[in-house]
Amino acid sequence: MEKIIEAIISVFSISVVRYFTLAGIPFALFYLLMPDKLGKFKIQQKLATKKDFIREVWHSLQSTLVFSMIAVGLVFTPLQQYTRIYTHINDFPLWYVAVALLLSLIIHDTYFYWMHRLLHHKKLFKLAHLVHHKSTNPSPWTSYSFHILEAITEGLVLVPIVILIPMHPLTILLFTITGFIINVYGHLGYEIMPQSFRSTWAFEILNSSVHHNMHHSKFKGNYGLYFRIWDRVMGTEHPDYVKEYDRLQAQRFNQIPHEGIKA
Template sequence: METQAFYFSPYVPLISNLVRYLIFAGLAFLIVYKLFSNEFYKNKIQSRFAQKKDFLREIKHSILSTLVFGIIGFGFIYSSLGEYSQIYATMSDFPLWWLPVSGFLVLVIQDTYFYWMHKTIHSPKLFKRIHRIHHQSINPSPWAAYSFHFVEAILEAVIIPITLFIIPVHPFVILAVTFISFWFSVYGHLGFEITPKWFRSSFLFEIMNTSVYHNLHHAKFKGNYGLYFRFWDRIMNTENPDYVKEFDRIQENRFEKNVSYILNLDSIHQK
């Protein structure tokens, strides 16, 4: 009974979003910006670093966004709307292969929605009123993952509940998608590229977004609107033409200039 009372507490969606943000964004920031900053220096996408005031601004807006996400999550789960969704709790209701397939479909739907929503709020009037807060992070950090105007936070949050009315989804898939979504957001705003060397020559590079991909969006304020995939940007010709060149520059710094990098870093320390 105590477990059920906790599960149905209206604070659960808010607390889970806040804890997830603080743990994932906090660990990414701690590892890359603090504990191993020298090791990750060659992975840096933009040469300059954000300042403490930028981090504090991003954290403030992100915490407010978690409140919005929590309210929307509560409204969907604990209202009568949830009864009309296609969430199924019994694993045997659908074959096991449907779990990964439904997860992939949710990601595709979410990515499609995000592309067009994101592109729309880049129109001059909406950008100034809604999206400008997020783009104050010209050189974003992991703390910027949820740094939205409250209207944008609503727009970001509603796609998952909408998707649950479209296709049958198990709660495990919902949980996995929310973690994948947030991980991509932290990774996209990391400010450092961390993909392995083999990624560049794999088919995944042709379809997946990277930290360089989204960082270019923040630096240039247009193009590269997708969330997970490059599909819509390539179809609509909105992909930044310098993306591949910029990605290769970072990879060259990481994997082909290690000796010169170490020498340069040593000379900096000696000075």
């Protein structure tokens, strides 16, 4: 038990550093150092408050602890024998790390979409998901800002991932880092995709910061995490998403007046 506690403390400490680094750098850049210069990138022109940021960081630290406990439980306890986690990197070709990472993101996106829709059930929303939606104008700090019940539900995605596909601890680490970076982008509050992104096949598949920002301002629709696929298949993508994305990109590149998303 002592070794498990030490492992939790170690993983939690590393995760906290990762949170403040990967969320803190874009926050400093967009919200503290260059807010005026990057104003045309801003999705909603209203500003969150210091109180919002403190609340988000507090809940994010709780969520980080939950995620750390789940990861340690799966990787460093006898529960590992029921998973497909492998510890020798050469058990699979090195290129498989990238394949497993992609598969884990696909599984996560599917898990998240249906879990997210369930959390929007009237009773569950008030019980747990409301904490996250207090951030109607999200920032990078919002990325892990969950009620503890939602944090548990979010973190348990690792269970089907390590049961369904072989995962090395390195791949698990890359999965958490990649997922968090995308999560920070989704909650950034600014759209930073290049102008060329709109005319690529990737636009039809991948989410954008505008996509998830609309979910926070509208409170429904756009439930996907990484991809637009489930929202488009299930008819839950906000009908004004593409129009709003185009409006913001025009604002960025043609210098039209700022308007922002209206809640």
